[in-house]
Each structure stands twice: as structure tokens, then as C-alpha cells.
Amino acid sequence: MIRIDSVTKRYPDGTVAVDRLSLEIPDRSITVLVGPSGCGKTTTLRMINRMIEPSEGTITLDGVDIGKQPVNSLRRSMGYVIQNAGLFQHRTIVDNIATVPRLLGWSKDRSRARARELMERVGLDASLAKRYPYQLSGGQQQRVGVARALAADPPVLLMDEPFSAVDPIVRKGLQEELLRIQEELGKTIVFVTHDIDEAIRLGTMVAVLRTGGRLAQFAPPAELLSSPADTFVEDFLGTDRGIRRLSFFTSETLELTKSPIVSVDSSAEEIASRATPEAPYLLVTGLDGKPLGWSDPGDLAAGEIAADRLLPYGRPFEYGKDSLRAALDCAVLSPTGWAVAVDGTGRVAGVVSQQTIGEAIRSAHASGQRDEKVAG
């Protein structure tokens, strides 16, 4: 465990970057330091590998004061990823990744073999091994940066705004990749970002820092969203924190109904029997069980169902896997106000109304139920 104990960083000109900060960073999880610029988040991170020395206070790693350890061996035991990847442009990708193993005295062959293994782990094609950094896209370079940090299998990974220089779509991919790698490797990751969405998506624990380097709140993301400590944290979280919090509730609690669902080959009587005052529209599914679209039962009663005359069903959510936030989004986007739930194969599992989702949200909040984080 990394323990930051009332650490202060004061510069000779009197600026206080970090002010009596205390944090206990749990092992094998992602702790995110987030806050506006000037909140000391990067300074805090850089004090952990002694790129910056604290003015007061101590930082311990597994009970040992890091200030008393030889600085270069300390740094070699911590992976370090920075914003623009910071790759060595004169070295090939495989040699970039092999840097720390080589520093630790591994043979060239062993280091390169390890580097190739890591390229695969971070989702880089083996054909890139002999390329130079300038031949890679920003996202690929950042993957190399992560692979390089992991090369010597350090227990700790320090990441300083690693994904903020890439475009949103690439960033989302990198975030998912990081979560997947973390699931496999279980590192102790300290992650700095100014993006609260990134913090909530990635963090097991999130430390919100305020300008002047003071800790505003240290909590799991769901707790941060449900009970921000003060107005600063509340403002920093933004206006839609209630909606975002729904990401932490599973859609499994929703009660689906199957009655307003008809197959494309249904008879007129079957269609007539399905319409109810509660569910004025019917969802038509194909012969493969996948959704085709919504329709007024009156239009269907004629017999032949014309697929091109159906109303769009929006984007369905995967029942049990997606969150309540995704379900609500589906219902809001659907022209009928009903969300379509599908199973893993894309076949319709049932439909659910906005009203039912609303009830599920109320009961989820009431019970304070917090599920494992699911993709929202």
C-alpha cells in the first residue's frame, strides 16, 4: 500500500502545490487523482516516484519510507506513463518497451521477448515491433507507453494524464483496454486526470483535489456521485451527476414485459390480443427474434406487416450487462417511450417503459444498492 502522510510541497517562491495531503492508496486497484489545474495532482503523483521531493511529510510504500530508498531503483519498481507517451524516437517500438528490463540488466534477447509479450497484452500488432515511434498513431504510441511501463512487471503504475492528448474515441478505447489489463494484472495504479468522467469510469477510489493542493473528497465513484462532500465537489462533478450515477446500477432489477411483442409472421388475431391500454404500441421482431421496430396495433391488424413502415426502436440495451443509465437512455431515445432489452445475441429479451425504469431508479436509490460498475 502507498501511504501519503500529511505531505506538503512548498516551492522556494512560497507557492504551495500540495497542502498536508494524506491518502491511503489501496493495493491492486486504480486510484484516480482528479481536480482542476493547479490542484497539485501531478505534483502528488511525481512525489511518489520522487521526481519531486516533498517539503514535509512522508510517503511510504508497504511501510517503507520511499525517501530513504535509492531513487533510481525506486523508480524502476514503478511504471511511469506520461501524457504524450514520451517515447524514444531513435529506438524501435520493441526497444522502447524493453527499456526498463535493459536497465535492470536483463539480456537483450530476454528483454525483447518480454517486450513482444507486452505488445500483445496492450493490443499492439506484432508487425509494429520494428517500427519507429513516428510511424505510429497517437493512440498506438500511448499503448507503447503503457507497455513500456509494464515491461519489468512493477507492482505500481503511475499514470500522469496518459490519455488526455488523444481524441475521445481513441481515449475510450484506451480506457477500456486499461480496465481489461488491470483485471488481468491487478496493479496498484495511481492515475492523474483533470477529466471527472475518466476518473469515474476508471477509479476504484477517486481523490478530488481542490486548487491549492488540498483534498476535497476521497471516495469510491458511486459515493462521490451520490454524496459529494461539499459544493466544490458537487460543482466539479457537473450538473448530470444523478444520471451518471445510474451507471452504477445494473439493469437486472428491471421488470421486463413480453406482452407487447409480436413476431413479423403473427396473425391478425394474435396482434389484436396483444395491445393493452398500458402498452399502446407493439414491438415487431424478425423471425430471428431481433427487433424490427414499433407499430400502432391498428396499422398491423391488416395482416401483412411491412417492415419499412415501422417506427425505429432506437438503441437497445443489453439486459443485465448494461446499466440503468443505458436503459433510461434507450427509453428516452425511443419514439414510443419504451426501451428494448436484448440478450447477448441481440434477440429481444423484453421491453420496459420509462415509468418502470423510473420506479427501478427510485428503489435502487432507496436501497442504496451499489452493484459492480457496469458500462454506462
Place this chain on the structure above:
Amino acid sequence: MNLLNFVNAFFSDSSHWHGYDGIPTRAWEHVQYSLMALAVAAAIGLPVGLLTGHTGRGGNVLAFVATAARALPSFGLLVLMFVLLGLGLLPVMIPLVVLAVPPILVTTYEAVRSVDPSPVDAARGMGMSEPRILFQVEVPVALPLILSGLRSAAIQIVSTATIAAYVSLGGLGRYIVDGLYQRNYEKVVGGATLVAVLALATLTLFWAVSRAAVSPGVRRST
């Protein structure tokens, strides 16, 4: 007689190709003076440039020293050194080194200082020692610029080493000085042509070194 005739007459005279005043001997003397001066200048300019570039300190002092050194005329310095030290190699080496140190020093400093700070930060954060950061991260990236500093120093030395002949040393300057004294313009033009050829050869050599020593990753991205 035009210039080409001079050149032709000089090079086709077989007596110019052997003996202590033959072209091979004089050219070899010239190369020796130049290499010696370049080696001394590099031994001074490179370490100081690398160190100040890496630490980022001392840039102002460096710029002052370099400008002052550049302001000194080589020929004047040669005469001064001759008066102070008499005949010999040293009074020739001093002006050549003074001439060559500023381009090496200033370009090396600028080259190292202008290396992208993020790989350096990453290297430090990965636990690389400072000498390793300098030689394994900064120098490979700064190499094209460092070589260009050495190259311009080398070319200036090659063309200025002709002054050695004024203090009765050899080198290609011999032809120019003697030719002027003897009013043998064929010799003057021939000597000058040889100096120009040697300068071009130096340029080619540096191009080849740069091809071989600079990583393709650096070459292509700058």
C-alpha cells in the same frame, strides 16, 4: 589564360605529384593539421556543450564566449601567437581551435537543450541515471544537429588551415603563399582548388557519418 587553364596546368605538371612539395604530401599535412585542430576543438566544445545543454545552465555565458571567440580574426591571432610563441605548430593550432570551438559548443548546447522534454521526463521517471539520459536519450536525438556543428567547424578549419604556411609550416596553404610570392598564379589557383576539394570531401564524409550514425527514427521525424 583563364582559370581552367591554370588548374589544368597545375595538375598536369607531373613534378607536382611527388616529393616533399608534392600534392599528396601537402594534402596529407593539411588533413593532419585539420584533424588535430578539430579533435582539440571537439574535446573542448562537445563536453561543455553536452553538459550545459543537459543541465540547461550556463547558456548566457556560453553565448558570450562564443561571440567573443568568433570576433577574433584567425589571421591576426596567428600573427599574435607567432610573436608570442615563435615558429611551430602551437601558434597555428590556437587560432584554428578558437575558430572551431564556437560552432561546436553552441550547436551542441542548442541541440541537447532543444530535445523534447517528455522522453527525458519519461526516462528519468523510469529510473535512468543522468549520464544515461544524456547519452541514451538526448544525444541520439540531438545527433544530427551536433554533427552539423562539427561539420561547419571542420569546413572552417579546412579552409583556414592554409594560414599554417605563413609560419613556414606545410599544408595546401604552401601553394597559395609560395605561388603569390613567386607570382606563380598557376600554383595559387591549384592550391585553392585543392582546399575546395578537401572541403567538399569533408562535407561528404560528414554526410556519410550522419547516414550511418543517426537512427532512422530520428532522421525521418526531423
